[in-house]
Amino acid sequence: MPRRTPRNALDRLRTPRGFHGFLKGASVCALVAGLLSPLSPAMAAGTDPSADRAPEQATAATAGTAANDHCGGQCSDILPPGQNGNATLAQILLNQAFGTQPAHAEDQLGPYAKLATGYSGLTNDKINDFFNDASFGVPAGQVASTVRPAGRGDVTIVRDKRTGVPHITGTTRYGTEFGAGYAAAQDRLWLMDLFRHVGRGQLTPFAGGAPANQGLEQQFWRSAPYTEADLEAQILSAAAKAGERGELALADVDAYVAGINAYIDASDKGRYFPGEYVLTGHKNALTNAGTIERFKRTDLIALASVIGSLFGSGGGGEVSNALSLLAAQEKHGVAEGTEVWESFRQRNDPEAVLTQQDGSFPYLPRPDDPRGRALPDAGSVTAEPLVHDRTGGAGGPAAAGASATAADTAVTSARRGMSNALVVSGEHTASGHPVAVFGPQTGYFAPQLLMLQEIQGPGISARGASFAGLSMYVELGRGQDYAWSATTSGQDIIDTYAVELCQDDHHYLHRGTCTPMEKIERKNAWKPTVADSTAAGSYTMRVWRTKYGPVEYRATVGGKKVAYVTLRSSYLHEADSIIGFQMLNDPDYLTGPERFQSAVQNINYTFNWFYADSERTAYYNSGDNPVRADGVDADFPVWARPPYEWADWDPAANTARYTPPSAHPRSLDQDYYVSWNNKQAKDYTTAPWGNGSVHRGDLLDDRVRKLVAEGGVTRAALVRAMAEAGLADLRAEAVLPDLLKVIDSAPVTDPAAAAAVDGLRAWLGAGALRTETSAGSRKYAHADAIRTLDAWWPLLVKAEFEPGLGSELYTAFTRNIPVDESPSAAHGPTGAHAGSAFQYGWWSYVDKDLRAVLGEPVEGPLAREYCGGGDLAACRDTLVATLEEAAGRTAAQVYPGDDHCAAGDQWCADSVIHRTLGGIKHGGIGWQNRPTYQQVVEFTSHR
Structure with missing residues (x-):
């Protein structure tokens, strides 16, 4: 029976042993003694030799950018455990044996952890005891290193002493993006490599056959079973429909990929590549034999499909909804059972805490007379098997069971949303300038999924966090005189269709024609590695695709055999959001809150976006919300027939008519905004259950409302409110x-x-x-x-x-x-x-x-x-x-x-x-319920 327990692929990683349980104990000590001596000097020291060149060059590189900084020293951020997510083999072995940490691997963890016990007495001048100074540039006395990647004269990467964050300054657009790619690989090469394989459903051949790896690749690939042609087509399509900005984005991607590959080549030649490549058998520590596969455009789309699935794809679960409705009707009868079900569903609860306090934004109201429902016959639902032809490996039937669980929870589970935002308008602050404390909660991983950076170049001026491997732009952060952030919103952009089978189990009716399903397979085999002693094995993952999306379940409806398939509006469009992020980084485009709203309209994933500058605040809910046919209830499966399809739906391109920006929750200069993945606005139906009278968003709303009523809100007061809510x-x-x-x-x-x-x-x-x-x-x-x-x-x-x-x-x-x-x-x-x-x-x-x-x-x-x-x-x-x-x-x-x-x-x-997710481990910290990456901002001036 399908489950809708809210789990996702991040949760597949939350196993007691983490990634695969790297070397520990006496075996590590022996390897330390046996391997350190033959290593090259650079690898033994665990350093990138280029990282120490010419720190004195940094002053000229950063002086110009600081002049464009309107934060007045009042922008801060934090991202534990640390900026450095790469470690050489020597560093990994020493960490496993003795707990030593590479430079900047966990130097942000301590300040982050201490806020839980230090927040109550916090004042503005103490904020950077718990956060980093997020001003542009690096003062000359704080320069740790300067690198001109691959010897280029058009870009410089300067790193600061306190955190090791890269500050990338380019004189050409190509050089700037080349530097961004190079810096990303310096800090997260192993993680980027790991997740491009996850996105392709090929983690086990890359990293070993541990059950956690199998479950992870199965869970993601099932919902995005793309071919290489699909991946390439997505980025070309996104670029083509965006005109000049699309062409620029494509050039940025190519330069970024070139920068990544330049670092791969340099680290391979210098033998300071991440040590995980040795532990997983891709490189030989003694001879340097083996290769690290170079990156290409399609790798970034594979990465984007993972991130989008995790944080930006609300909806799904229609089959589980149908099963609980049928159970309610079986218990109470159709009329009363439906009433009971609706009262627990809480689609539009009048007591729910709202992010937007004024106005009504109807989205997916319950239709009075639902049309096209395709509820399953009792006892007929079975999950579509994903795994076939399993041989060897660990666990046998247990591993197969774990695979089935991963498949079962992949798309139908509620998307995780863990981020929060607190924004107060200048009318209620001590300075008269808006104050914001906001950030995403992307989970706690080592290395972290996000990375910090500053990028300054033609058409780009920003500092903040980006997902590793997608950091050609800052995705959440600050510009010259504005800051922005996001929380997962969860509105429904996923629907389940019942396709009627014809001829056999792998043909279906599409607009009256019996059409073959497309079979997509991944044949994965693995061998034991130093990091994972799982026995050699293999299996095949198989997904059947239809025009309406991949098959998730089989059932009968009114005695007819059907396949339940899942269609999301971002399917085949993982690259489309690149234009919105490009705009957010462009100081010439983003000149105020209205432009901010226009920028994030180009992001097709389901997020709540927040903005603050020295005078204004803004909010916008993004996502390609498909317009449903009249009478369709998006909470349940519907028949895959033209009358019930999305308006203007094109099966070949998976495009449709979407609700206009005016129908999305959006506002300017509200007294305050709070968001903790709660209901966006009145009458705006969200996919997750439980948006009712008690929600963790209340923990923020109660505290911020009180601060606003008192007036004179400061950065420290807003941080205290966030921190206390995070301990409640x-x-x-x-x-x-x-x-x-x-x-x-x-x-x-x-x-x-x-x-x-x-x-x-x-x-x-x-x-x-x-x-x-x-x-x-x-x-x-x-x-x-x-x-x-x-x-x-x-x-x-x-x-x-x-x-x-x-x-x-x-x-x-x-x-x-x-x-x-x-x-x-x-x-x-x-x-x-x-x-x-x-x-x-x-x-x-x-x-x-x-x-x-x-x-x-x-x-x-x-x-x-x-x-x-x-x-x-x-x-x-x-x-x-x-x-x-x-x-x-x-x-x-x-x-x-x-x-x-x-x-x-x-x-x-x-x-x-x-x-x-790699070889470096960190100690635990006290519980806090707060974003992973977080900004505290208050701009003092405006351009």
């Missing part, structure tokens, strides 16, 4: 008051329950934060109350709702949205040690249900009352009984331990640990 337990802050009201309706006589209630009440009174008793203590204040709530929440939800819903429907709803996502919840959608928490859960359902039982007003209530069948006394008995059970659970039971933490270690169970 949403269940405790927003739902525990309801729980205590019900319990307080009668005296608590059981001593254990009474003690638990007292502890929870004290924790709530202290702010409901998961904070240490003191910096570095690794012990939580109110530890017992936190343990109690962690144990209680899943127990109380099940006891509250399962009796009224029935086991089958309750289970079906938990597939649409999981019950809990606490920081330590390894069972939750993000997995353990992932940082991000409280995005998905049943907090709104519990809140609405308890308020209804208490007789309080509820807008958008559930279809019925569940706790105690609506009886307050019975509801209270349920809560007290589950509380008593939770209070009796030991810390070891609630936090059972894993490869990183001993059983019962509460702080460690919550801790954030960077998952290794």
